[in-house]
Amino acid sequence: MNTLLARIERELENLSEAERMIGKYIICHPEFVPNMTTKDLSQKTGVSESSVVRFCKSIGIGSFKSFKLELAKHNALSGTSLTDFSILQHKDSPYDLFHRITYTNKSAIESSLASLDRKELERAVQAVSNASKMIFFGVGGSATVAFDAHYKFSKLGYHSVMSHDFHYLLSLIPYLSANDIFLAISMSGKTKDVLELAEFAQKKGATVIALTNLDKSPLYKMADIRLCTPAVEQDFRVGTISSRMTQLNIIDALYLSVFNLVGEKVVEHYHEARDEVMKLRR
Secondary structure: OOHHHHHHHHHHHHOOHHHHHHHHHHHHOOOOHHHOOHHHHHHHHOOOHHHHHHHHHHOOOOOHHHHHHHHHHHHHHOOOOOOOHHHHHOOOOHHHHHHHHHHHHHHHHHHHHHHOOHHHHHHHHHHHHOOOEEEEEEOOHHHHHHHHHHHHHHHOOOEEEEOOOHHHHHHHHHHOOOOOEEEEEEOOOOOHHHHHHHHHHHHOOOEEEEEEEOOOOHHHHHOOEEEEEOOOOOOOOOOOOHHHHHHHHHHHHHHHHHHHHHHHHHHHHHHHHHHHHHHHHO
């Protein structure tokens, strides 16, 4: 159940007429609001932008941006129950489960539109495009994302490293400098190994980019650049599914954005590699 929508419904009678119109629209169309501006919502409801801001404060949320993040999180979490153990209570057929997973992943990725800050993404693209070396690190489900990022940026010709070995990375970090990147990946932002390596890289002058959850994440607080994923799964779960999809989606955006900047320099090498691959298929 979407508890944020339930809270809005309970508060309707205590709101002003303009705020009530906003609340009713949100209850009917919660999936649209995370991608709206205050101007968009004011036009849809026929009230002023200032009424939108007042509505957020009336329900206990300080800003419209914070409200959108909360709504996106509740949208993604409500009614899914795919990665906690309550899934055992629903004996769906494989095909029905496939539909539920597809819808959940789609909702999670769309929630990233609200959680990811445009300026932070632009800063990350600029930093990565100018990097001499990059280290990608994550553990558990985030390690898969780290490897995907390492693979992609290696194809662009970057000196890229990804390893599961904490002590091996400790030996590499002293060689980082101001032009280098440490991209730390942690959904919770609380993973000790990730935090320690990120702090070490920062001490050496490298730029630390965090791919993490905005919600109470220590990694978010210490990073130089923050690429925020929405909170779409609980900590206690069967496995990372929708959360990993949001991470991979942001890595893809970062990779293609950098490719747009440096692609002309490497496209010839791409073709060379492709030609060799085609030879192996014959």
